[in-house]
Amino acid sequence: MQWTDEGIVLGVRRHSESAVVLELMTVQHGRHLGLVRGGRSRRMQPVLQPGNRVAAEWRARLDEHLGTYTVEPLRHHAARLYGSAVGLYGLQALAAHLRLLPERDSHPRLFDMTALLVEHFEEPERALELFLRFELMLLDEMGFGLDLRQCAATGTTDELIYVSPKSGRAVNREAGEPWADKLLPLPAFLRESKQRADRASMQDAARLLIHFFERDVHGPRGKPPGPERQSFLEAAFRALNVHATL
Template sequence: MRLETQAIICAVRPHGEHAAIVRALTPGAGIQAGYVRGGKSRTLRPVLLPGNLVAAEYRARTEDQLPHMSLELVASRGALLSEPLPAAAIEWATALTAAALPEGQPYPRLYEALDGLLSAVEAAPAARGWATALVRYELLLLAELGFGLDLSECAATGVESDLAYVSPRSGRAVSAVAGEGYRDRLFALPPFLLDGGPAAWSDIFDGLRITGHFLTRDILIERQADVLAARERLIGRLKRIGGA
């Protein structure tokens, strides 16, 4: 097995005294794990940071063997890890990716979306500039894993207009009229998920409530405590600046 590719570092775990096991998202081969000799060294520590873009080479004698991974830094997002809010966003996005995706299955759309999200976190002066991209990334991940939401029409009436809610059971949209008597049992559907464009903080938090419900129920079933803790830290920081 030999693979040369760009990759986004998603998770790093120490192995022994000097090495590390690295899981990274590649554009054509999905999540790939590799053994990095000297991964805890002073030279490689700043390279092996979640969110960094690297040029990686994987080598293994058999398909069943954990490949050795060598890598060079292409773009560092390490400076953002000293800022609490961007650091929390990078921690959650990469932790979610590493925990949710099976190894070796290609998800090119997720690779592009994750790189775009991390670039937005890096470029945006305020969190509202990338918070909508975070919600859309979570929605895309759900869809790519077979748990996509259907926001095209009302689940009760089939109408395609006046969609205002999402059913927590089916993940389908519900119109304002059909959902009027069930508002306390439904999620509010923020307009930006239908029309794109910017969103108010209240809409962003509505979007995060929707994606959080389905990620917890359908994807992170056995890995909730540790992975979702990163999401809770991020949302806590977003609420402090968003006034929720």
């Protein structure tokens, strides 16, 4: 078995005196692990840092084997991102989310969003918005997507300002008013790809999305969310001088 692809480094772990197991998010092969012989060498260590983009060739005798990677650097992002809390925590949060996916499942949309996020982690406001859009996409790719296209009660598409915490469907202003205290605010930027987010709407989006991650993803697995997401959000809002209640 053999393939070539591009990938973003999510992490490495030591395997022997000289080798590491490399975890990539690839374009066509999803989150994929492989052994890198000589991965602990001085030449390879700077290449195999989280956030870097690489060209990878994977080989194995059988598809189910761990296999080996041969990698070459394409873009070095790690050095510039490790200097900021937003970049460092952002990479950790991104990797933690992607590890919710089964290994070797192809998710090209998530790869593209991952690559875009890595490019913008030095811009806290842009990174926050992209990260929340990434979370919405991740829920959808995992089969827990929210239906924000029309009102669950009336079928209309106007004034969709709430989300039902039970159904994950949008609710418009008039239909939701009697139960407003039980509904979650729906930030407009999550519905419209061209709508830019303000800081208050990003706080609403963070609370909205963690509700469904905890209910549909972490809860059934019996594991609470790790600290990576919270650390990233706190660092990003702090960089914007916003005291966020998440």
